Amino acid sequence: MTSPTLEVTALCKSFGSVRANHDVTFSVDAGELLCLFGENGAGKSTLSACLTGLYRPDSGEIALEGTPLRLSSAADAIRHGIGLVHQHFVLVPDFTVLENIVVGSETGLFVDFASAEARLRQICESYGIDIDPNARVEDLSVGEQQWAELLKALYFDAKLLILDEPTATLDVEGSKKLFRIIDKLKADGVAIILITHFLEEVMQADRVAVLRQGAVVGIKKTAETSPEELTRMMVGRDLKRQTRQSTPMGTARLALESVTVEGLGERPDLDDISFCVHEGEIFGIAGVAGNGQRPLMEVIAGVRKPKSGIISLDDTVISSKGVHAIKSMGLGHIPEDRFAEGLVRDFSIEENLILGEHRGTFAKGGLLDFRKMAQNAKRLIAEFSIAAPSGETLVGNLSGGNAQRVILAREMQLASKVLLANQPTRGLDVGVIDYIHQCLFNKKAEGVAVVIASSELEDLIALCDRIGVLFQGRLMGIVDARKTNLEEIGLLMAGHALETAV
Amino acid sequence: MIEITRRQTVGYRARIVAYLLALVMGFACTSLLIWLSGASVMEGFSALFEGAFGSEEAMLQSLVAATPLIFTGLATVIAYRAEIWSIGQEGQMFAGAMSGYFASLYLGGAPMVVAVPVIILAAMIGGALLGMLCGWLKSRFAVNEIISTVMLNYVIVYFLSYLLAGGPWTAEGSTSYHQTALLADNFRLPLIVSDVKLHIGFLLAILATVLCWGILKFTPFGFEIRALGANPTALRFKGVNVARTILIVMAVSGALSALAGVSEIFGVNYRLKGDVLTGLGFTGIIVGMIGGLNPFGALIAALLFGALENGSLYMSVLSDIPPALVPAMQGILLLFFLSASVIVRYRVRIRRASYV
Secondary structure, three states, X not given: XXXXXXXXXXXXXEEOOEEEXXXXXXXXXXXOEEEEEEOOOOOHHHHHXXXXXXXXXXXXXXXXXOEEEOOOOHHHHHHOOEEEEOOOXXXXXXXXXXXXXXXXXXXXXXXXXXXXXXXXXXXXXXXXXXXXXXXXXXXXXXXXXXXXXXXXXXXXXXXXXXXXXXXXXXXXXXXXXXXXXXHHHHHOOOEEEEEEOOHHHHOOOOEEEEEEOOEEEEEEEXXXXXXXXXXXXXXXXXXXXXXXXXXXXOOEEEEEEEEEEOOOOOOOOEEEEEEEEEOOOEXXXXXXXXXXXXHHHHHHHOOOXXXXXXXXXXXXXXXXXXXXXXXXXXXXXXXXXXXXXXXXXXXXXXXXXHOOOOOOOOEEOOEEOHHHHHHHHHHHXXXXXXXXXXXXXXXXXXXXXXXXXXXXXXXXXXXXOEEEEEOOOOOOOHHHHXXXXXXXXXXXXXXXXXXXXXXXXXXXXXXXXXXXXXXXOEEEEEEEOOOOOHHHHHHHHOOOOOOOOO | OEEEEEOOOOOHHHHHHHHHHHHHHXXXXXXXXXXXXXXXXXXXXXXXXXXXXXXXXXXHHHHHHHHHHHHHHHHHHHHHHOXXXXXXXXXXXXXHHHHHHHHHOOOOOOOHHHHHHHHHHHHHHHHHHHHHHHHHHHHHHOOOHHHHHHHHHHHHHHHHHHHHOOOOOOOOOOHHHOXXXXXXXXXXOOEEEOOOOEEHHHHHHHHHHHHHHHHHHHOHHHHHHHHHHHOHHXXXXXXXXXXXXXXXXXXXXXXXXXXXXXHHHHHHHOOOEOOOOOXXXXXXXXXXXXXXXXXXXXXXXXXXXXXXXXXXXHHHHHOOOOOOHHHHHHHHHHHHHHHHHHHOOEEEEEOOOOOO
């Protein structure tokens, strides 16, 4: 029997006291698709970094086609035929696709662009990737950049291809196309490792290695397992899917009347939006990304000002107030981009938890009240199960899920009347998603008006009482989540008005 | 194989070792320069040391030279911690000295206990206003603070030139000296040690250091400064008026720079002229950076640079070493210190190429 394309034996990698990978053993054969499945922070990305020379393992062995490998750099990995498609793009925006692929990786003094371009075009054609090698990366859409990343790996004839969360930036069509390409690569004898936490994708693999807390907890053939079993293995316990509870709704709490927000161009970011959210109601916002979800949340929170229209909270007009004043009335806001808008990476958990309240609750006699800060952090870390050594841990060192829990802990406290959550579960694993949904339900039970924007339509239908659909800054309609279906919402999202809107 | 990994945390000991090494390497490079210039290295360094630390008087003189650098260094720390890259310490220092002088023109025969505080206050207001102008341009019109501060440096310095080169502030009969008349006694900063002109500005500088440290570490405003530097968007999302914070940071930074101008003019020279101030603002940037943007770090760096400045005077008199080597030496030290501050964050290990 021939050796597998990749064989990893007892690989360990720690960062300080954190064990990112512990005793990881698995193999991938030529023409096989292996999926690495695990929660955020389970060690998937560290493992891929070890396999592609970005990190050096502390111990253990990596063998490629039976030969032990010691990779010293990413370029070294490419030379050995290991390609990586990053979760975060590593493309130079000013360069063309071709330059990005060729420069820095070709040997020799001069680069033969003509032949490189011919080769690239040929790869594009054979895999059905429609991208102009001479287009500048900054002019490409996010989805197209993902293809450019993939091309980079294909260009070097990889024997082993590692795809780190490749579908995060692709739409449904793009994901299908990606799996068609994967099938072709498999037929060509390439071994592929797919890192993901989407169950649908996992089930398309040949085998699945489930990671939990840095260790492989099991390797299964997909034909012999089920999504439920895999989820159980990943989380380490059973998960019950949250569904809407029928709490009676009270009076209108948050109301928007003809709210218009100016955009950069001709089209306003929000165009004449009117709706209201009741006490104990979860109101969903659906829409293709960039159709006004962000301006809507920001204008309610006071981060942006409306050009016209009125927003009121419990009959008090808030559209003329500032962020701080609105927040003090009992509004919590979970922003879309947790590290860019919600947190200060270089600050500790303690400090992030008092952001915005540093002049109020947590100041005493003109100084910060460090004792209160520490107590507050200790309590919230326990209450929201934030996995961190202490309150002094820098937020930048936390995984996405734990970082989101920090924001959640801070904003849930403020949200005594209204909670805004913009894509609160994006990029998180089912364990955290489940937890966040539970938090939203708790708020609902307390009579808080909850507004949640999400790209996960199925979640919205399961969570919300009503769903408003945005298209190009306009509210296309509001549907009853109990009576609607994906098709109806899909049509609204594409800009088709419905007559039966509630 | 040489392996470089990032350290999780950097201990104080590692830092101190790194900075001491940087100091040694900096002096080694300077020795090379001195040797190339044909002078005697030993002679040069012993003169430098003699001038800086050789006697009680020399040491006190070094403190006098360090005083304005502490202020401009602190001005750098406050602005840069908020990631406002102001290069305006020089101009704000000039503005401070000029505002202080302007105030003194109206203070006539006021007693010292009134005149000096008023002069200091006027100077701080002048520096703060100039700083706020750049802060306002930044937050209102998104004018890059590096450009606005550098340009305003020129405006202020040339405005002083106009005032002194035959303009209204020129001392009678001394047009060619470009200076004001000697300040009256009641305008001069009180001296702690009169022989060497160690004035109360030095005590103010120490006080300012402690205050800056305390503000950054213990107050909500310091919290905002640090958050502004790390992520202004998150601050804005939590309802902090970022434009106002920028204005206040620039005002504080400008007021600190202004104090450097006051100490030099009202504490040491007793007349307003440009050339005694030139460069103290820019050196303050180096001091702040070498101090790791920490107020006490800046204090130590300022004391070192004050000693260098003071010793270099002695060195240029006693040896053949060209005085121009002193700024070169400061530059070399800056490079080594900045390198050390980056390198200390990494662990370099040499080991056999195997991890199995």
